[in-house]
Amino acid sequence: MTWTERIERANEGRYWKRGFTREEEGLARSWGTCAVGEQCRLGRITVADVAGTEFGRLGCEFFRAVVIGRLLGRFGVRRAARLHARIEDLALTLDFARATARVKDVEETVHA
Numbered sequence: 062m063t064w065t066e067r068i069e070r071a072n073e074g075r076y077w078k079r080g081f082t083r084e085e086e087g088l089a090r091s092w093g094t095c096a097v098g099e100q101c102r103l104g105r106i107t108v109a110d111v112a113g114t115e116f117g118r119l120g121c122e123f124f125r126a127v128v129i130g131r132l133l134g135r136f137g138v139r140r141a142a143r144l145h146a147r148i149e150d151l152a153l154t155l156d157f158a159r160a161t162a163r164v165k166d167v168e169e170t171v172h173a
Contacts, residue, residue, distance in 0.1 A: 064096045064145050071130055071138045080134040081127045081141070089127040096123045096145050100152035110155060119148050 067088075071081045081089075088094040097120035100106050111117055123144040130137025 064099055068138065068142050068145060072135070072142070080138060081131040083131065086127055086131050089124045092120075095120050096148050100148060103152075105152040105156040115151060116148065119144055119151070123148065 067081070067085055071079055071085070073079050089096070092098050097106075097111055097116050100116075101108060101111070106116065111120070123141060126137045126141035126144055128137070130141050
């Protein structure tokens with residue numbers, strides 16, 4: 062299950078949001094299963110992209126939002142959704158920039 066699916070599930074309910082589970086909190090705590098780690102598993106970013114960058118800060122904030130979402134429901138879930146969207150946006154932007162650079166390299170090689 063992806064973090065997008067977990068966030069949607071945590072947001073279920075008309076008046077009272079379910080929030081996150083203890084298991085999801087544990088997943089958010091672990092680097093390999095957190096929102097940033099998910100982007101690495103999808104191949105959008107590498108581990109080298111994370112250390113000392115905005116990804117690390119966003120990952121920590123995302124974990125805190127999941128904890129708040131488990132305790133307070135919709136408030137943490139909304140924050141987690143915004144942070145997850147930011148993490149995905151950054152990862153996709155970096156992935157696109159790398160793909161564009163690879164295409165330029167190939168074009169230069171072909172035309173050389």
